[in-house]
Amino acid sequence: MAQIFHRSTNTLSRVTIFGAVFIVGFVLWVIGGIVRSPYATDQGIRREQPVPFSHQHHVAGLGIDCRYCHTSVETSSFAGIPPMATCMNCHSQIWTNADMLEPVRASYASGKPLIWSRVHRLPDFVHFNHSIHVSKGIGCATCHGRVDEMALTFQAAPLTMQWCLTCHRNPEQFVRPRDQVFNMGYVPVNQAELGPKLVREYKILGPGVLTSCSTCHY
Amino acid sequence: MAQQQEPVHEVRPATQEMKIPARFIPQPVLEPGHTYASVTDHISSIVLRGKMPVIWTIGFTISVFLVLVLTAAIAKLLFVGTGIWGINHPVGWGFAIINFVWWIGIGHAGTLISAILLLLRQQWRTSINRFAEAMTLFAVAAAGIFPLLHVGRPWYAYWFFPYPNTMTLWPQFRSPLMWDVFAVSTYATVSFLFWYTGLIPDLATLRDRSNNFFGKKIYGMLAMGWRGSAKHWYRYETAYLLLAGLSTPLVLSVHSVVSFDFAVALEPGWHSTFFPPYFVAGALYAGFAMVLTLAIPARKIFRLEDFITMKHLENMGKIMLASGLVVFYAYVMEFFFGTFYSGNVFEHYMEHNRIFGPYSKMFWALIICNGLAPQLMWIRRCRTSTVWLFIAAMFSSVGMWLERFVIIPTSLSRDFLPSSWGMYHGTVWDWALYIGTIGLFLFLLFLFLRFLPMISIFEMRTLVPASPGQAVPAEQLGGSPKE
Amino acid sequence: MPKQIDFTEFRKRVGDLRGREYWRSLEELSRSEEFDDFVNQEFPQHAVALDHGVDRRDFVKLMGASVALAGLTACNRPAEKIIPYIRQPEDLIPGRPLFFATAMPLQGIGSGVLAESHMGRPTKIEGNPDHPSSLGATDAFMQASILGLYDPDRSQVVRHLGEISTWSEFIGALQSPLQAATTNGGTLRLLTQTVTSPTLGAQIEQLRAQYPSMQWHQWEPVSRDNVREGLRLAFGSYVNAVYHFDKANVVVSLDSDFTERGPGHLRYARDFADRRRVRHGVTASINRLYAIESAPSGSGALADHRLPVRRSDVEAYARAIAAGLGVGPAPSPAVPEGQWIAALVRDLQKNRGAGIVIAGEEQPAAVHAIAMAINQALGNIGAAVTVTDPVEVTPVNQLESLRQLVQDMNSGAVKALVILGGNPVFDAPADFHFANAFQKVPFRAHLSLYYDETSILSHWHIPETHYLESWSDVRAHDGTISIVQPLIAPLYNGRSPHEVLGALIGGLDVSPYDQVRSHWMRVAAGVPARRSGGASAGETPAATPDFEITWRKWLNDGVIAGSALPPRTAAASTAIPAAGNRHPATALELQLASDPTVFDGRFANNAWLQELPKPQTKVTWENVLLVSPKTADEIGYNEARRAPYANERSTILVDLRYRGQSLRVPLWVVPGHPDGCATLHFGYGRSRGGHVASPKEETVGVNVYPVRFSDAMSGGSGAQIVLTGEPAYPIGCTQEHQSINPADVGGDRGLVRAASFAEYQRNPDFVNEYAGGEERTDTASFYPPYSYPGHAWAMVIDSSVCTGCNGCVIACQSENNIATVGKDQVWREREMQWLRIDRYYRGPVENPEVYHQPVPCMQCEQAPCEPVCPVGATVHSSEGLNDMTYNRCVGTRYCSNNCPYKVRRFNFLFYSDYETPALKPMRNPDVTVRTRGVMEKCTYCVQRINAAKIDAERENRPLRDGEVVTACQQACPTNAIVFGDMNDPKSQVAQLKKEPTNYALLASLNTRPRTTYLGVIRNPNPEIKG
16 A cells, blocks of 8 residues: 655654644743833833933932922822923023923923823833832832933833832842932942841831732722 | 344354343344444445535534624624623623533533443443544533633633733632633543544544545544554553543543532522532533434434444433433432521522522423433333434433523522622523534534544444454554555 | 845845855855945945945844844834923822812702812812811712713803804893893893802892892792791791701601701701711610601601601691691691601600701691791700701792793893803793793893703803802801812813803903902901992902911811801791691692702713612612502502513503693602602703713603693692503613512521610610521631731721711712713613612511611622632732732622622623713722723722821821721711721721621621621600501
8 A cells, every 4th residue: 555654754743743842832931031021011111202301411410319300209109200390490590502402491481391201101000109119218229220320211120010029028128228218329238137127117018918919909 | 234134143142042031132232244344334434435415514504604603702792891791790600601511511421431431341332432522522612612701801811820920920729710720621631632542543544445635644644653553552552541541530520620610609509519419410411411412313314323223322311311310319409408408598598589589480491301301211112212312312401501590690690688689681692602602513513523433433343243264354454554 | 326236136146055155155245345335225324334344244143133123113112191290380299189178059058078189180079077068978969070070061162042152252242132231121130040159149239230120030940949938937037947956856857858858968967867876885865757758768768757648748747746736726637647646746745945847848838837836836946946047148939030030031021031050941840831931032141061951042052160160159058158169270161150240240251269259358358248239349358468368268178167147036936827728639649859869950961870879769860750569559550560571670661641741751669658649750851961861862761840830849639640551661770679578588688687776775786686596606717817917997887877878879989980881781780889778678568667788898808709719800908808909800700709798890891981081080090990891899998098008107107097088988978887997996997896786797608797787776666556
């Protein structure tokens, strides 16, 4: 009886049978990679802004405190986007006719607001409150990265739930003294010892509370 | 087939001496007069001749249409939402879950027949097991649609599976629905492997007998290079036995787990400890009913009376009777506990509501279908009449659907707080999805009949009494010589 | 122009080469200058790099880079926009709400509210604790007014003859009729609703000073005329009666739903409840309520003795009581319940000076007079009942006022009519044929929120401002004045009545702010406050610094301290009017009343109110004809006749024939409704009410005004109900099973546990010994108990004082962005309100006991919902809440099935409105808007819990009891809902949990709910049997 298949079919079939396992595994691995990549998280992506505002210049260069512009960061869930008036406090004095600042002046004069592109965006079903984090000794840089080194602001952390939980599960690894919260360059000395101490001192609630769904989702 | 009629005693000389009355002589599981060749010819020809009876074409066309209905129902569901169904606030589960449980139940007979009866060395199983296994697979396929689609946001259904994710969340392993995911998927996989393994030698036969090019190729690939060598047979038997052993516990586990969906819950009418055995019995009952429903016509259409003999049908009838009685016993016990034993006002009212409430029609229909219909099987004449068997089977299929209706919506519609009592009615889309899955089931079944041997050829051949000295060429055993 | 590189040719060349050769030829290519040119065109930025040729590696690297870049650009999803302020308001902290005190006028009476504002957007209405009429509570109307504000159907432009016009054109058009008005008298007419606003009053006086012949008419369909006239009969002049239920031991309600309707009902409910609440070892006695009422009501449900009688028969009972006290003759024929009345009278006499007899708005003036006479005879006047000057600027008999106007319109005397608010074309008495008369007026202007039935017949329509949009002032039920201050600039270019009057007076574009403020400056400067007639804008004194201070204080408090009208020492005449002849008992009586949810029709376009189950019937989205079971049988309608499956949320349509009119209405059988009469609520059937009130080619509900006649404003005898034989008619009713008689529900389920005060005193923990018996005491469980080191939130609901008023339901809806689903979905039993009020009947169907039981999520310790969710979307929080994580929910609905209380709500379809832009700013930004296929439920307002916790933590202090207030608790007029931290032993909720009457719903299931109830305690008169 004539053979239906070429000899190579044997190899082929073996390869496909065993290969299938690896192919499936690989595909899953790729998908896993994608959801963690900047493609999904927007981590490290610089957004186009109406005015190329440089935190690097204002924070590192001029040493302006975060709270000068983000006024409500200590009192409210929302850190606050500075009103045009805040910009003009200085820029009515300096760089009064820099072309780069034209949109700011125009907006202030016309009352038509500048439209910034949001850099740090959480889904609507996540309720993040800046004030509590700041008052419990979580530094700006912990989540926002070294903003003082960002010419154009980008999202430093992945902002995935996994990432949030690293801190909510063991805050002692990230908490810092309250007076260092706004210090961009803060480097902890012996966090292992300081962390737990601060957690006690600041009465930071246990993981039980911090990882309850309704702490962030409601 | 049975051209050259031979009397029974010549096949089994032993019975000749001791004059045993005819009715004690076990009926044959293969009508006499068959040679290896005739068996192979007959069964494989159904597939290879490729000329299907008209009734097949009609049935297939209908099933295709129903599959379109299914597609429409699913599309509508995905675009609009579960609101197209009749479910509401007291009654969160309706047709979707009823149908799921119903199909899963039907999907039981196959593995039972194949695995358990194999282990019990029940020869008579051989002619129906292939058929039943296929039915199992298709039923499970139909069932599998519902757990995914009945949820509000099916596109997140993958959250049911434990996988590493950026939320560092696992599914909730305490939830019976979670257990379902594993139980059903395992059952589906094992049933498939079992069925496929069983197919391999026959696929080889088809490969060798097929005389069109693609037939050879395709059957060839599926046969995975089966040559029928002794080694192959040895490995095959081992694997098949192992799989049988593996799937036997599954037969019991799957429907037990499904029953947990209800037993674990708090609802009066759900919350009861004997659900697992009750459901498994129900599953066997439903499963065999479905096998009968399909086997009886198929047997007629494809003239398989020799292979699926009255003995098969009668045995299945007996099993229906047995499992049916168990199910009915469960009803009685449920009523007893609910009404007399528990002394719990909610349980008590639940029973009262089933019997006299707005859904009492369903309940009484259920009693007729599952309580009375199987009693026919006591009567030998009914057991041995295809018509009566078919009717009984039909009744029990309907009955099992009603049972789930009585358990799910009826209990939910009136539970603890009278303020939240309500009514549930299936909408046209509920029906469309249900009918649609029946369509899918039939569709797959028809394809199976067309392209695969619905009866295990080689196993049937083991039933052919081999008279000594009669040489059987290897080809006829499905072998092909090594070159 | 650089030489083009010929790739096709190149490909041909390398086409059949393999391995090394291929790469070599690539190298050749990369060295060729054509390639350089090509690269320079394609990637100019790399031109430099390529000057010195490029080897294979670089080439590949570049290609790779370009591909990578392409990929990167692809992943830049469009960013969300942030829009900063130009100049940020001073007291505004982004992300934190502000509260403003103002007042909501209804029937001219103001209820104080605190409006919550997020970044300048009002989102929620709370009661103003400093306001005498609300004391911090809110009713459904107040809560729902926030939706009314944003309603996209509100009129948005000035219209002239239906065409879009402008405000200035309107002012221009005003001149000629005003000219005419100066010359020949009486041609200019003003039609307003009830006016208590001093400023508006002053403006009208001013207008009258300008056009002395101008006539001012007032009209409210929900009329207080009976009350006014009755009190005038009693006291000789128009007065205002204020009731002090806190001083009353015995209350007799003559068809009055004082806890749910009419001015001051929130206050009355609170005062009444304070005298009814039972606290172990504290309460020595509680008050007693006798209700003689013509239809089931919230007050009736509270009553210890309830007597359902036809509306027209109430008078006889009133006379019987009066006669019992020696006031006036006994009615003939005598009323059947002689014993009952006698006992009631004895009770009243026992509590002289500490009793209240109060008559309902629908009762004729005579009954009010009798009620006052009785109060007088008992010495209640001056004690539990005080009398003040009227709160209205000018009290009139509004029906007569309108009748006058219609006559003049018909006679052609009226040349110009300006209507400030109201919708007379829709709601005027049928026999006035207002529309016809109205169209005889040559100049018709109408100020209203919607372009409604009246607007369309007017020459000019001016969009009105919502009370949250403009300045005004208003008086409370006791005369206390509130400044109404706006939360937001008019959304839809509305104009306030002050502006329109300003325009009439001639002050062009006088802002309401100036109007109100200058009026109060004049007042401060000593020009008399009320009826400051002559004062015209000219004499406004300059604002003094201390006025500025007082003004700020007024705005801050939401009330003008001490502006309540002083009680007058007046005596009601005990000479009661002679009895008229009573309706024959044979004739069926039609009883009309305003609708409990859409009122007189003005709220018909408010989806929240439309979908709000009516307190007594639980019917939504329409009005039904209420009859007693007996009456239903008499007209040939019995439950059995209904189709077997239509028995759940459906009824039949009947024809109501009354005085030549015929209405096709759904019939609804209500236990406890008096026999021989049928009650129908008006306010539905709007033909031009907006998309909700009158959707395409049909109206919602039935318009009842065609059977409301000026001589029988609250209905009359001689109605007839005829079966139509039409098939079952679906009704959006949220609760159809209401009996908890053991016979109907398979035994005593122990849902509502009630006892009389006497029984309670004998056996304080009666709740644990209900007939159902089996009460779970052991709390065994397979799972280890949770530990709550921090807070343990819990709620106690005092069933004794719940009136079922629905305030909490809408408060919850507003706070938690709960969607409305429409009649069809309600009929399919998919209503979404998280908090529902179960209404149960016990006892004979003729006159059962009625219980209201608010059911929020129980937040069980052993929650059945938690273990069954396959994805863990509902889990136990560290503070004992059953968290519901919407974004994790896949929607298996298993939790809902397994919830014995059925408090979970599922989005079967896309219920939340993501489209309508107008509604977006209304939503509470602290609560996720749920999408399709997601389960939702009450979370004890976890957003409020978190907010309060965060504030406390930030200030590094423990959370104070009462710092977290749930929306339902806040709204409740009777303080029936108490919420707090169980772990704090001093907290109010912890105290209540210790009450012997505290019990859990379905405790036998061992779910251990955090929400528990206090047993119902009534105080029946031992002298009355049964």
